[in-house]
Amino acid sequence: MNTEKLRMAAAVLLGLMIIFLCQVAHADAWIELTGPAQISYTAPATYQLQLKSGVTSTGPKAEYLEDIQLTRNGQVISRLPNGTYTENGLSAGTYQYVYKAFGVRNFNGNESYRQLISPTITVTVAAPPTPFDGAEYVSASWPNSADRGTPFSGTVTFRNTGNTTWRAGEGYRLGQAERYVSGATKLGIAEVAVPHDVAPGGTATFAFSGVAASENGPTTLQWQMNRNGARFGSTSSEQIFETTGRLNRGVMYEQEVPTSMETGRTYRVKLKFTNTGNTTWSASAGYALGSWNPNDNVRWGRARVPMPNDVSPQLPAFFEFDVVAPSLPGVYSFQWRLLEEGKEWFGRESDNVQVTVNGPPSKVIGNIDGVTSDGQIRGWACSTGIDSSIDIHAYTGGAAGSGGTIFLTGKADLASEPAVATSCKAGGNHRFSLPMSNEQRRQRAGQPIYV
Numbered sequence: 113m114n115t116e117k118l119r120m121a122a123a124v125l126l127g128l129m130i131i132f133l134c135q136v137a138h139a140d141a142w143i144e145l146t147g148p149a150q151i152s153y154t155a156p157a158t159y160q161l162q163l164k165s166g167v168t169s170t171g172p173k174a175e176y177l178e179d180i181q182l183t184r185n186g187q188v189i190s191r192l193p194n195g196t197y198t199e200n201g202l203s204a205g206t207y208q209y210v211y212k213a214f215g216v217r218n219f220n221g222n223e224s225y226r227q228l229i230s231p232t233i234t235v236t237v238a239a240p241p242t243p244f245d246g247a248e249y250v251s252a253s254w255p256n257s258a259d260r261g262t263p264f265s266g267t268v269t270f271r272n273t274g275n276t277t278w279r280a281g282e283g284y285r286l287g288q289a290e291r292y293v294s295g296a297t298k299l300g301i302a303e304v305a306v307p308h309d310v311a312p313g314g315t316a317t318f319a320f321s322g323v324a325a326s327e328n329g330p331t332t333l334q335w336q337m338n339r340n341g342a343r344f345g346s347t348s349s350e351q352i353f354e355t356t357g358r359l360n361r362g363v364m365y366e367q368e369v370p371t372s373m374e375t376g377r378t379y380r381v382k383l384k385f386t387n388t389g390n391t392t393w394s395a396s397a398g399y400a401l402g403s404w405n406p407n408d409n410v411r412w413g414r415a416r417v418p419m420p421n422d423v424s425p426q427l428p429a430f431f432e433f434d435v436v437a438p439s440l441p442g443v444y445s446f447q448w449r450l451l452e453e454g455k456e457w458f459g460r461e462s463d464n465v466q467v468t469v470n471g472p473p474s475k476v477i478g479n480i481d482g483v484t485s486d487g488q489i490r491g492w493a494c495s496t497g498i499d500s501s502i503d504i505h506a507y508t509g510g511a512a513g514s515g516g517t518i519f520l521t522g523k524a525d526l527a528s529e530p531a532v533a534t535s536c537k538a539g540g541n542h543r544f545s546l547p548m549s550n551e552q553r554r555q556r557a558g559q560p561i562y563v
Contacts, residue, residue: 203246247345
C-alpha cells in the first residue's frame with residue numbers, strides 16, 4: 113500500500129515538473145537588475161544600477177517585452193531596456209528599486225501577458241556628519257499636452273531633506289536631471305531659482321513656463337535640484353509632455369527636370385512628394401506646390417501648381433506640369449516647395465537643379481541694300497545672337513553651295529543701326545560695303561549678286 117502511494121506521489125510530482133519546465137521553455141523574455149557595489153552610503157550618495165533585458169528567441173510566437181520600468185520607492189525613474197542608471201547626490205533615506213516589465217506573446221491573434229518583476233534592491237543612505245544638500249520630489253502640476261507653439265505653465269514642489277538652507281543667492285535652482293536637459297530646451301523651459309529661503313524640512317514650489325515644441329510627439333522631463341550646476345537629491349518621476357496639433361509636413365523623393373533648355377521653349381517636369389504630416393492636402397483647402405528660391409518667382413512661367421488630388425498622410429503626391437524657359441540665356445535655379453495658401457510654406461524644398469538656358473541656334477542672315485554708282489555693294493549680315501562681326505563673300509552665278517563663284521570677300525564690321533541689331537538679336541557692328549573694280553563691274557554687268 114505504501115509503495116503504491118509513493119508511486120502516485122512521484123507521478124504527480126513528475127507531472128508538475130513537466131508543466132513547470134514547459135512554462136519555462138516558453139518564457140523567453142527576461143529582465144535583470146543589478147544593484148550598486150554596496151547597500152549603504154552616506155549622503156549625498158552617488159551610485160549606479162545595471163539594467164538588462166532581452167528575449168531568448170524570435171519568431172511570430174516569441175515573447176517580447178513591453179512597459180519596461182525601473183522604480184524607486186514606487187515612482188518610475190527610468191524606462192531603459194539596457195544600460196546604466198546613475199543616482200546623483202541622494203539625500204539620507206531608504207531607497208527600494210524594482211525593475212519590471214510585461215512579457216507579451218501573441219497566440220493566433222490573442223495576446224497573453226506575463227509580468228516580470230526583479231527582486232527588490234534596497235539601498236540605505238545615512239545622513240552625513242557635516243552639512244549637505246538634500247532634496248525630495250513632492251509633486252507637480254502642469255498640462256500633459258498642448259498644440260505646437262502654444263505657451264503653457266506649471267509648478268513643481270520639492271522638499272529640503274538636507275541640513276542646509278536653500279537660498280537663491282547661493283545658487284539653489286530647480287532644473288533637470290542630466291539626461292533630460294535637452295527635453296527642457298526643446299520646450300523652452302529654463303532653470304528656476306528657489307523662490308524663497310527654504311530651511312531643512314521645508315518645501316518650495318517652483319513656477320515655470322514653456323512653449324510646446326515645433327514638432328509633434330512626446331518630450332520627457334525629470335526634475336532635479338542643483339546648486340550652481342551641481343545636482344543633488346532624488347529626481348522626480350519621468351514626466352511626459354505631448355506636443356499635438358495639425359502638422360503640415362512633406363518631403364520630396366524624386367524629380368525629373370531637364371538640366372539644359374532653350375530660351376522661351378516649353379518643357380514637361382515631374383516632382384514627387386510624400387505627405388509626412390497629419391493633414392490631408394487638397395486643392396480646395398489651398399494646398400499647392402509653389403516656386404521657390406526665391407518664393408513666388410515666375411521665372412519658369414508660373415508660381416503655383418495646384419494639388420492634383422487629395423493626398424492623405426503617408427501617401428504620395430505626383431506633380432507633372434509644363435514650364436517655360438526664361439527668355440534670356442543663363443544658369444537658373446529650379447526649386448519648388450509645398451504650401452498651404454495664406455498659412456505657411458512647409459516641408460523641405462525640392463533639391464536645387466541648376467538649369468542652363470541657351471539661346472536658339474545661331475543662323476546667318478542679312479540683306480543687300482543695293483550697288484552704288486561707284487560700284488560699292490552695300491548691306492548688312494550677321495550670325496544671330498552673336499555680337500561679333502562675320503566674314504562675308506560675294507558670289508555670281510549662284511549662291512554659296514549652289515554653283516556660285518566667289519569674286520569678292522570682306523567683313524561686315526561697319527556701324528549698324530538699331531533695326532539691324534533687332535534683326536540680329538545682338539549688338540556690335542554688322543554693315544558692310546564691298547568695292548568692285550571696273551573690270552569686275554564690266555564682267556558681271558546684269559548678273560545677280562549673292563552675299
